[in-house]
Amino acid sequence: MDFSQYFTVWNKLTTSQQALVNSSVVYRKEPKGTILHNGSADCAGLFLIKSGQLRAYILSEEGREITIYRLFDWDICLFSASCVLNSVQFEIIIEAEKEAEFWVIPPMVFKKLMDESAPMANYVNSIMGSRLSEVMWLMEQIMWKSLDKRLATFLLEEVAIEETNALKITHETIANHLGTHREVVTRMLRYFQSEGMVQLSRGMVTITSEEKLEALHED
Amino acid sequence: MDFSQYFTVWNKLTTSQQALVNSSVVYRKEPKGTILHNGSADCAGLFLIKSGQLRAYILSEEGREITIYRLFDWDICLFSASCVLNSVQFEIIIEAEKEAEFWVIPPMVFKKLMDESAPMANYVNSIMGSRLSEVMWLMEQIMWKSLDKRLATFLLEEVAIEETNALKITHETIANHLGTHREVVTRMLRYFQSEGMVQLSRGMVTITSEEKLEALHED
Numbered sequence: 001m002d003f004s005q006y007f008t009v010w011n012k013l014t015t016s017q018q019a020l021v022n023s024s025v026v027y028r029k030e031p032k033g034t035i036l037h038n039g040s041a042d043c044a045g046l047f048l049i050k051s052g053q054l055r056a057y058i059l060s061e062e063g064r065e066i067t068i069y070r071l072f073d074w075d076i077c078l079f080s081a082s083c084v085l086n087s088v089q090f091e092i093i094i095e096a097e098k099e100a101e102f103w104v105i106p107p108m109v110f111k112k113l114m115d116e117s118a119p120m121a122n123y124v125n126s127i128m129g130s131r132l133s134e135v136m137w138l139m140e141q142i143m144w145k146s147l148d149k150r151l152a153t154f155l156l157e158e159v160a161i162e163e164t165n166a167l168k169i170t171h172e173t174i175a176n177h178l179g180t181h182r183e184v185v186t187r188m189l190r191y192f193q194s195e196g197m198v199q200l201s202r203g204m205v206t207i208t209s210e211e212k213l214e215a216l217h218e219d
Numbered sequence: 220m221d222f223s224q225y226f227t228v229w230n231k232l233t234t235s236q237q238a239l240v241n242s243s244v245v246y247r248k249e250p251k252g253t254i255l256h257n258g259s260a261d262c263a264g265l266f267l268i269k270s271g272q273l274r275a276y277i278l279s280e281e282g283r284e285i286t287i288y289r290l291f292d293w294d295i296c297l298f299s300a301s302c303v304l305n306s307v308q309f310e311i312i313i314e315a316e317k318e319a320e321f322w323v324i325p326p327m328v329f330k331k332l333m334d335e336s337a338p339m340a341n342y343v344n345s346i347m348g349s350r351l352s353e354v355m356w357l358m359e360q361i362m363w364k365s366l367d368k369r370l371a372t373f374l375l376e377e378v379a380i381e382e383t384n385a386l387k388i389t390h391e392t393i394a395n396h397l398g399t400h401r402e403v404v405t406r407m408l409r410y411f412q413s414e415g416m417v418q419l420s421r422g423m424v425t426i427t428s429e430e431k432l433e434a435l436h437e438d
Contacts, residue, residue: 058355060363068358087348090355114341121340122333128347129306135354136277136309139287142361143398144279179362 003027003103006048006074012119020112026104030096036080039091043083045104049075052100053161056092057176066179068092069134072161077102078127084111085124142179150178151188152216155198155207165207174205222246222322225267225293231338239331245323249315255299258310262302264323268294271319272380275311276395285398287311288353291380296321297346303330304343361398369397370407371435374417374426384426393424 003025004010010018026045030036036054037044047054054071056079071077082088084107105113113120141150154177158167171185178185189205192198197213199206207213222244223229229237245264249255255273256263266273273290275298290296301307303326324332332339360369373396377386390404397404408424411417416432418425426432 058359058362060359062363064363066358066362068355085344085348087345087352089349089352090359092355114337114344116337118333118335118337118340121337121344125304125333125340125344125347126306128344128351129304130308132347132351132354133306133308135351135358136287136311139285139354139358139361140277140279140309142358143277143285144281144283 003048003050006050006103007105009117009119009123013113013117017113017117017120020109021105024106024109026106027101028104029101030099032096032099034096034100035093036077036096036100037082037092037094039093040082040089042080043107044080045106046081046110047077048103048105049073049077050101050103052096052102053098054094054100055097056094058090058092064179064181065176067177068138069131070097076127078124078131081105081107081110083107084114085128147178147180147184148188148191149216149219151185151192152197152213154178155205156210156213156217159207159210165210167205167207168203169205170203222267222269225269225322226324228336228338228342232332232336236332236336236339239328240324243325243328245325246320247323248320249318251315251318253315253319254312255296255315255319256301256311256313258312259301259308261299262326263299264325265300265329266296267322267324268292268296269320269322271315271321272317273313273319274316275313277309277311283398283400284395286396287357288350289316295346297343297350300324300326300329302326303333304347366397366399366403367407367410368435368438370404370411371416371432373397374424375429375432375436378426378429384429386424386426387422388424389422 049071051073054077056068057065058068059065077094079088079092080094114124154174158169159165171189172182175182175185189198189200193200195212197207197209199208268290270292273296275287276284277287278284296313298307298311299313333343373393377388378384390408391401394401394404408417408419412419414431416426416428418427
C-alpha cells in the first residue's frame, strides 16, 4: 500500500506539494528496541506509521521512566520532527516497542508544507491536540488515581494490544511504563494474585480475571 | 491600545479576514474569581488577554484541583475555544485569578480563520505547542520532584508575579495549585518556617530567605 494512504491530508495538498513529498519521503524499518528519537537534539522528521508499536516516554535524571503515550499502525509521530515546532520545548524519547515500519517526511519538507498549506497546518494541530489530550488524561490518572487502579488499567490495555491474557512482561518494564519502582509493582502484582486477578510466573503476568481488573479500573 | 496589537498573526491575515475579526471581536472585563470556561460544554472563543491573570486547572471527582498553567498580559487563551479544536478532549476550567480584560474572537470566526489561513493555523499550533510544553513540565515536576521542591518553586513564582515577598495566600489555595491537601501544605510550610525560609501569619506567607528557597528549588 502506498504511503499517501497513511497521510490523510494528502488529497488537500497541491500537485507540487505532493511531488515534493514524493521525491523526499523515505521508508524505514527498525527492529524492536531502536531509539527513533532522543530529545530535542534529534529531528528525523514526521513518521507515518505503517506497522509496529512506538512508545513515547520521558526520563528523570535518575533514569526513571514513564510512558506518555503509544503509537500504532496508521498513527503519526509528530515529535520526531520537534525542531520544526518551535514552541515545543520538552525532551521526549521515542522507541520502537515492537519492530516498526514507517515512512519519514524530512523536517524541511514538513516545515515547508506547514508554512504553505492551511490543511497541513490544521492536520498538525489536530495531532497536537490528540497528544495533549493523552498527556492530560495521564496527568489526571497520576494525580487522582491510586497506583492499583493505574496498574489494572495498564494490564487491561496490554491484553487488548497483545490479544492474549498471558503477557510476557517483566515487573521492571511495567514500572517503567507507570513511572514507579519495580518493588512497588511486584508488591501490587502479588496482591492482585492473592485476589485472584492475575497469576505470576517468571517473565509472565497472566490475567485470570478481567472482570475483577475491570471493576478496579472503573472504580 | 488596539486589540490587533495583541493578535500577533494580524498582519498575515487578508483584508477581508481582518474585517471579519473587526466586526465580531468583543471586549470583556471580568472580576476576579469569574469562571471564564468550564470544560468542553463551554465555548466562548479565543481570548486575547489585555491585562489580568487567568488560571487553567483541572478538577477531580472529589473536588481536588491542580493548576495546569497560568496566563498573563499578552497571552492567548486557546482552550476557551476548545469546540473548534476537535481533537482536544479534556475538561479544563479557566478562571480569572485577578480581574481580567480581554478581547474575544467568537468560535465560528476563529474556525473560519484557521480553515482559510496557514499563518493562523500555525499560530494556533505554536500556542498549542507552548501549552503542551507547560503540561509536560508539570508532569515532570509531579513525577520526579518531591512536594517540598514544588512548593519552593511555587512560592518563588508567586514572589515574581506579585512583586512582593509578603504573599496574601491561604494554605488551601496553595494546595489547590499544587494538587494536594491543605494539611500537607501547612505541615511543609511549618517546616520551611523552622528552616528560616518563610514567616507564617494569618492568610499570609512572607518569604524571608529567597536564597534558601532557590537552593531547594534548584536541588
